[in-house]
Amino acid sequence: MKSMIYAIETNFYASRGSKLNEIARSYKMIAEESKNIKNVKFVWITDGKGWNFAKRNLKETFDVLDTIYNINDIENGELDILFRNYSKK
Numbered sequence: 001m002k003s004m005i006y007a008i009e010t011n012f013y014a015s016r017g018s019k020l021n022e023i024a025r026s027y028k029m030i031a032e033e034s035k036n037i038k039n040v041k042f043v044w045i046t047d048g049k050g051w052n053f054a055k056r057n058l059k060e061t062f063d064v065l066d067t068i069y070n071i072n073d074i075e076n077g078e079l080d081i082l083f084r085n086y087s088k089k
Contacts, residue, residue, distance in 0.1 A: 006083075007034065008043045013050030020050055024057035031065035043067040043082070045074060 009027065013020055027044050034042040044061075047070040051058050062068050069078055 010045040013048035016053035020054035028061040
């Protein structure tokens with residue numbers, strides 16, 4: 001079994017604001033840069049109604065980060081699946 005380091009960021013946004021756009025851009029950059037680090041996986045867990053107003057930026061990040069989750073994903077065991085899949089590689 002290969003060791004993997006998971007860098008996990010979590011946040012929740014109840015309202016809109018310019019911070020959402022900056023957060024999405026920042027995590028997109030982290031996602032792209034972390035792909036070059038062996039045995040490190042960046043995971044972003046985010047949710048909240050605020051994302052209804054920043055969908056474009058969130059989608060741009062989603063396009064480069066395959067490990068972005070929301071509360072529903074967590075409740076449905078997606079992190080368990082992620083950890084199992086990467087421990088097998």
